[in-house]
Amino acid sequence: xxxxxxxxxxxxxxxxxxxxxxxxxxxxxxxxxxxxxxxxxxxxxxxxxxxxxxxxxxxxxxxxxxxxxxxxxxxxxxxxxxxxxxxxxxxxxxxxxxxxxxxxxxxxxxxxxxxxxxxxxxxxxxxxxxxxxxxxxxxxxxxxxxxxxxxxxxxxxxxxxxxxxxxxxxxxxxxxxxxxxxxxxxxxxxxxx
Amino acid sequence: xxxxxxxxxxxxxxxxxxxxxxxxxxxxxxxxxxxxxxxxxxxxxxxxxxxxxxxxxxxxxxxxxxxxxxxxxxxxxxxxxxxxxxxxxxxxxxxxxxxxxxxxxxxxxxxxxxxxxxxxxxxxxxxxxxxxxxxxxxxxxxxxxxxxxxxxxxxxxxxxxxxxxxxxxxxxxxxxxxxxxxxxxxxxxxxxxxxxxxxxxxxxxxxxxxxxxxxxxxxxxxxxxxxxxxxxxxxxxxxxxxxxxxxxxxxxxxxxxxxxxxxxxxxxxxxxxxxxxxxxx
Numbered sequence: 001x002x003x004x005x006x007x008x009x010x011x012x013x014x015x016x017x018x019x020x021x022x023x024x025x026x027x028x029x030x031x032x033x034x035x036x037x038x039x040x041x042x043x044x045x046x047x048x049x050x051x052x053x054x055x056x057x058x059x060x061x062x063x064x065x066x067x068x069x070x071x072x073x074x075x076x077x078x079x080x081x082x083x084x085x086x087x088x089x090x091x092x093x094x095x096x097x098x099x100x101x102x103x104x105x106x107x108x109x110x111x112x113x114x115x116x117x118x119x120x121x122x123x124x125x126x127x128x129x130x131x132x133x134x135x136x137x138x139x140x141x142x143x144x145x146x147x148x149x150x151x152x153x154x155x156x157x158x159x160x161x162x163x164x165x166x167x168x169x170x171x172x173x174x175x176x177x178x179x180x181x182x183x184x185x186x187x188x189x190x191x192x193x
Numbered sequence: 194x195x196x197x198x199x200x201x202x203x204x205x206x207x208x209x210x211x212x213x214x215x216x217x218x219x220x221x222x223x224x225x226x227x228x229x230x231x232x233x234x235x236x237x238x239x240x241x242x243x244x245x246x247x248x249x250x251x252x253x254x255x256x257x258x259x260x261x262x263x264x265x266x267x268x269x270x271x272x273x274x275x276x277x278x279x280x281x282x283x284x285x286x287x288x289x290x291x292x293x294x295x296x297x298x299x300x301x302x303x304x305x306x307x308x309x310x311x312x313x314x315x316x317x318x319x320x321x322x323x324x325x326x327x328x329x330x331x332x333x334x335x336x337x338x339x340x341x342x343x344x345x346x347x348x349x350x351x352x353x354x355x356x357x358x359x360x361x362x363x364x365x366x367x368x369x370x371x372x373x374x375x376x377x378x379x380x381x382x383x384x385x386x387x388x389x390x391x392x393x394x395x396x397x398x399x400x401x402x403x404x405x406x407x408x409x410x411x412x413x414x415x416x417x418x419x420x421x422x423x424x425x426x427x428x429x430x431x432x433x434x435x436x437x438x439x440x441x442x443x444x445x446x447x448x449x450x451x452x453x454x455x456x457x458x459x460x461x462x463x464x465x466x467x468x469x470x471x472x473x474x
Contacts, residue, residue, distance in 0.1 A: 084300070092375065186236070188429070
């Protein structure tokens with residue numbers, strides 16, 4: 001599998017979870033990363049429940065401190081595989097939930113598509129980053145998932161929270177702790193007229 | 194009169210659900226390969242290569258190209274001299290979707306109630322079924338799984354006729370710009386023009402069923418497709434929205450007659466997977 005950037009493009013940074021503030025501070029918008037360690041999956045319905053718990057002052061079913069949440073609803077695992085197709089879902093739907101999770105220690109999010117100004121401000125304030133993985137590349141990304149364990153909200157089906165063990169999961173830093181945004185910078189560079 | 198057993202329809206729909214999710218159309222693959230050659234952005238080229246690698250893995254290993262295996266759209270072209278036997282046709286189609294999504298390890302992405310309960314139906318039914326009656330004794334079934342990411346970026350406008358070609362172009366290009374990275378570019382842009390409020394959305398959706406690289410039979414609309422593709426690719430959104438020249442692989446326009454007072458326009462987007470597959474029974 002060729003997931004190395006070609007000659008002349010940026011270097012690839014290997015990171016492991018959980019991430020410290022130092023690691024987060026080293027990441028800049030546009031950097032290619034390969035993530036190894038744990039990713040927690042959560043999307044719309046799971047976020048609603050997590051934030052509901054925080055608003056009531058209750059404990060979360062998973063410890064998100066230093067961790068990365070991957071916005072994904074994987075396809076069911078075929079026999080002999082840890083997971084089915086597993087690409088990112090569109091992130092803006094989680095925008096209203098993301099800041100409070102960062103306030104409680106979340107250090108990273110993986111999805112696709114741009115984030116609201118509130119989320120970007122929260123990343124600067126609480127020292128967190130937003131990564132994009134390639135939307136629609138579910139078959140390719142599933143190959144980086146070595147294990148998957150259901151940890152909360154089984155009733156939500158594809159929206160349940162899973163703990164994924166990943167190796168060299170490819171992503172790109174979109175928003176960093178300095179307020180940069182790859183989507184804005186990239187489009188500005190190639191827009192005609 | 195020709196008889197078709199609905200159990201044959203079930204079997205066909207089941208096969209199409211699985212196959213359409215795992216096999217990206219050949220014309221789309223060809224367009225992605227051309228885009229790798231033409232893309233100026235290094236990051237964009239790398240993204241396109243990874244997308245092609247993803248589509249190869251999906252095809253060779255029989256896994257869905259994208260985890261969002263969508264809502265099952267089922268388009269029927271039913272010959273008027275066909276008689277269905279052995280049960281209810283729409284139930285047979287839903288059986289096919291149910292079997293396909295469960296046995297094919299495809300993600301079930303439907304909730305029963307859009308607002309209050311939002312409980313997953315568990316088997317990806319009901320399918321969205323569209324039926325056209327056509328001459329003859331054949332049955333053409335097209336299954337087009339439609340994911341939420343691109344679908345959510347759709348738009349419709351009831352333009353005044355005075356808005357003209359420029360009004361249509363402005364609306365389409367602005368929709369794609371507003372969608373940005375969300376629909377997983379490079380996208381296929383389906384455009385419907387004319388008909389009514391409801392019909393124009395279906396036209397835009399049907400435009401997505403056309404092969405990438407094909408053009409409307411009417412030269413004026415074919416030219417509009419080329420112009421729109423050029424304008425969309427000037428936006429700079431590029432593969433995955435990281436910046437680049439390849440924002441769309443194709444713009445497909447379908448049109449229909451409409452009221453003297455009206456000019457409805459609809460935009461429906463597909464991602465770079467854009468799954469759809471047909472069979473004739």
